[in-house]
Amino acid sequence: MTATEALLSIGELAGRTGVPATTLRYYDELGLVRPEAREGGRRRYAASAVRDVGVVVFLREIGFSLTEIGRFVAGELDGRHELIDRKLAELAERQHRIEVARQALEHGRRCPAEEPLKCDRFWTVIEGRIQGLSLEESHERAHRH
Structure with missing residues (x-):
C-alpha cells in the first residue's frame, strides 16, 4: 500500500463527515481544510481531516462565519479567546x-x-x-x- 492509498479521497471525506464534496472544495479554497496531497489532480486527505471538518461544522453551528473560523483555526490562543469573547458578546446582543x-x-x-x-x-x-x-x-x- 502506498502513502496516497492510506489517504482519503474527497468522496470518502464527504462520506465520513456528511459535508458535500463541493463544500469541502470550498473549504480548501479558504484554507480551512487542506488536502495532504494531490494525486492526478485529485485531493487526498489525511485521516485527521475528518476532525478538521468536524471543527468547521461545529463552529458554523455555534454561529461563527467562515472568515472567523479561518482566523480561529489559524490563530494563537489569545486570538482564539478574543474571537470567543466577541462571539459571546454578539450572541448576548442577539x-x-x-x-x-x-x-x-x-x-x-x-x-x-x-x-x-x-x-x-x-x-x-x-x-x-x-x-x-x-x-x-x-x-x-x-x-x-
Whole structure:
C-alpha cells in the first residue's frame, strides 16, 4: 500500500463527515481544510481531516462565519479567546434582540386593540424607529405612554 492509498479521497471525506464534496472544495479554497496531497489532480486527505471538518461544522453551528473560523483555526490562543469573547458578546446582543422581539409579538397576541395595525403602542414603536431610536428604545417609549 502506498502513502496516497492510506489517504482519503474527497468522496470518502464527504462520506465520513456528511459535508458535500463541493463544500469541502470550498473549504480548501479558504484554507480551512487542506488536502495532504494531490494525486492526478485529485485531493487526498489525511485521516485527521475528518476532525478538521468536524471543527468547521461545529463552529458554523455555534454561529461563527467562515472568515472567523479561518482566523480561529489559524490563530494563537489569545486570538482564539478574543474571537470567543466577541462571539459571546454578539450572541448576548442577539439574545437581547430576540427577547425584545418576543415581547413585542406577545403584546401583539394579547393587545387590547385586537389588531396590531390599530394599536397605539405599535405605531409608537414604528414612529420611534423612523426617528432613529433603536428597537429597544422604541419599545420602552411605547410602554411609557
